[in-house]
Amino acid sequence: MTSEYLWWRDGAIYQIYPRSFQDSNGDGVGDLNGIRQRLDYLESLGIDAIWLSPIYPSPMYDFGYDISDYENVDPVFGTLDDFDALVAEAHARGIRIVLDMVFNHTSHLHPWFLESRSGRDNPKRDWYLWRDPGPDGGPPNNWESTFGGKGWEYDPATGQYYYHQFLKEQPDLNWRNPDVRARVLDVLRFWLARGVDGFRFDVVMSFFKDELFRDNPPALKSPVGLLRAFDRQQHLYDRDRPEMTDVLAEIRALLDEAPGRSSVGEVDDMDMAVRYAGSGRLHMAFNFDFLGTRWLPRLFMESIRNYDEGIAPDAWPCYVLGNHDRDRLASRFGAGPFSDARAKVAAALLLTQRGTPFVYYGDELGMVNTALSRDEILDPPGKLYWPLYQGRDPERTPMQWTDEPYAGFSVSPPWLRVNPDHTRRNVVAQETDPSSVLNTYRALLRLRRQSEALRHGTVRFLIKRPVEGLAYLRETPGQSRLVALNFFGWAIDLKLDGALPANRWKVVFSTATTDVPRIMGNRMRLQPFEAVILEPA
Ligand code: NOJ
Numbered sequence: 245m246t247s248e249y250l251w252w253r254d255g256a257i258y259q260i261y262p263r264s265f266q267d268s269n270g271d272g273v274g275d276l277n278g279i280r281q282r283l284d285y286l287e288s289l290g291i292d293a294i295w296l297s298p299i300y301p302s303p304m305y306d307f308g309y310d311i312s313d314y315e316n317v318d319p320v321f322g323t324l325d326d327f328d329a330l331v332a333e334a335h336a337r338g339i340r341i342v343l344d345m346v347f348n349h350t351s352h353l354h355p356w357f358l359e360s361r362s363g364r365d366n367p368k369r370d371w372y373l374w375r376d377p378g379p380d381g382g383p384p385n386n387w388e389s390t391f392g393g394k395g396w397e398y399d400p401a402t403g404q405y406y407y408h409q410f411l412k413e414q415p416d417l418n419w420r421n422p423d424v425r426a427r428v429l430d431v432l433r434f435w436l437a438r439g440v441d442g443f444r445f446d447v448v449m450s451f452f453k454d455e456l457f458r459d460n461p462p463a464l465k466s467p468v469g470l471l472r473a474f475d476r477q478q479h480l481y482d483r484d485r486p487e488m489t490d491v492l493a494e495i496r497a498l499l500d501e502a503p504g505r506s507s508v509g510e511v512d513d514m515d516m517a518v519r520y521a522g523s524g525r526l527h528m529a530f531n532f533d534f535l536g537t538r539w540l541p542r543l544f545m546e547s548i549r550n551y552d553e554g555i556a557p558d559a560w561p562c563y564v565l566g567n568h569d570r571d572r573l574a575s576r577f578g579a580g581p582f583s584d585a586r587a588k589v590a591a592a593l594l595l596t597q598r599g600t601p602f603v604y605y606g607d608e609l610g611m612v613n614t615a616l617s618r619d620e621i622l623d624p625p626g627k628l629y630w631p632l633y634q635g636r637d638p639e640r641t642p643m644q645w646t647d648e649p650y651a652g653f654s655v656s657p658p659w660l661r662v663n664p665d666h667t668r669r670n671v672v673a674q675e676t677d678p679s680s681v682l683n684t685y686r687a688l689l690r691l692r693r694q695s696e697a698l699r700h701g702t703v704r705f706l707i708k709r710p711v712e713g714l715a716y717l718r719e720t721p722g723q724s725r726l727v728a729l730n731f732f733g734w735a736i737d738l739k740l741d742g743a744l745p746a747n748r749w750k751v752v753f754s755t756a757t758t759d760v761p762r763i764m765g766n767r768m769r770l771q772p773f774e775a776v777i778l779e780p781a
Contacts, residue, residue, distance in 0.1 A: 255292025561599030
């Protein structure tokens with residue numbers, strides 16, 4: 245462990261969904277110049293890097309995750325010059341830039357696919373996954389699309405099917421083709437040369453598919469009632485193939501050509517989160533476990549322990565409490581009168597882990613899902629599965645800056661409706677309230693930055709079977725911090741099973757009042773929904 249401060253290891257990374265952060269030109273869609281206008285805010289928040297969901301030219305079937313040109317900016321977001329200006333201004337404030345790279349698939353309107361589709365003899369035919377129909381004339385195998393329906397689309401002009409893990413407007417690239425691989429590395433070089441500091445790789449575990457295109461077996465448990473046929477299979481052959489190892493090494497070698505760069509891969513589960521990160525692989529792979537963890541201390545402890553014990557010493561952990569694909573954390577853990585109180589405890593949980601925290605825009609305000617009607621839904625899986633699943637628009641609505649009609653996000657009606665609670669939940673209102681969710685994030689991010697124990701100390705849980713709250717120590721050889729979290733709305737007494745390394749402690753952070761006695765022998769008293777951090781006195 246180096247003591248040097250590394251932005252991606254010691255810092256926090258803030259995810260911006262560019263369509264929804266700040267609109268600078270009044271078209272109702274956020275853009276790069278909007279982000280530039282909000283750099284003061286980002287600096288005051290205390291994050292170290294921003295990850296931008298895709299900004300490239302796209303027909304927007306999947307709102308940018310369907311790219312039609314990897315080396316440009318979509319006009320709705322601005323220009324390459326705007327991008328260069330954003331990089332320069334962010335860097336001047338010590339904020340790094342992470343770009344979202346989608347290489348499992350392109351848009352069906354990408355020139356590569358247009359060529360590939362134009363004929364069986366086209367030199368780019370093999371850049372995508374084309375197969376003859378199965379014996380019955382149907383799809384070549386049983387692979388399903390993540391977004392619903394079959395994973396294969398028939399192309400009458402050439403008499404073959406192409407595979408798409410997501411929408412049929414998102415054909416999968418053929419990673420076995422060396423030209424595809426070489427071209428992808430060129431794309432990375434293009435952005436690195438523009439000063440980008442790191443990449444987030446979309447569904448990195450899906451790049452390779454089984455060479456023999458074997459059928460996936462059915463899922464072991466019979467998950468009756470699950471919406472998608474995709475969930476009723478074991479994904480043995482359409483993802484997480486061994487061939488990925490070489491590609492990870494190739495990408496890592498490219499990134500390692502200059503210091504200070506990083507990468508994070510999107511993967512499906514904890515097992516892959518452990519396997520895809522480390523030396524010769526990516527710097528980090530998303531650990532999404534918290535996204536599915538219920539609001540119970542024991543479950544969070546088990547999740548942290550599993551991961552912490554499983555991850556290789558040469559890999560660096562990371563934690564995610566929200567993103568553009570999942571319900572807002574404040575809604576998941578229970579919207580209503582205590583949603584802010586819980587959001588603050590969740591913030592303390594996230595920002596005191598050994599691992600890089602990823603913060604989704606607006607979570608620092610405690611933003612909740614926006615209830616949208618069927619005709620307001622734009623996300624394709626939401627349209628398909630409504631009302632059982634409403635898609636991902638509810639967690640993608642505009643950032644709430646002010647109480648104005650469009651929340652200070654835009655002067656025009658935004659692409660997705662602003663949450664009506666913006667009249668009270670907004671940055672301006674929270675700036676002046678010392679106990680707001682926003683100021684809680686700021687204080688925690690500041691503490692994390694100042695404390696090596698919080699950044700990379702070991703984690704030791706102090707309660708064997710936690711029921712109401714968690715207590716853990718973060719320790720480096722020279723420093724310790726004690727973190728305790730009350731998950732519920734009543735005062736609790738935590739009984740500590742482990743010994744503390746000091747007898748006297750002083751509170752350095754609390755979401756409640758700081759001047760009450762806390763540690764009596766092996767007992768620790770916490771106020772309702774209190775998150776507290778202490779250091780030896
Ligand atoms: C994962 C991304 O996070 C999601 O938003 C997107 O729809 C799919 N990959 C397809 O690119």
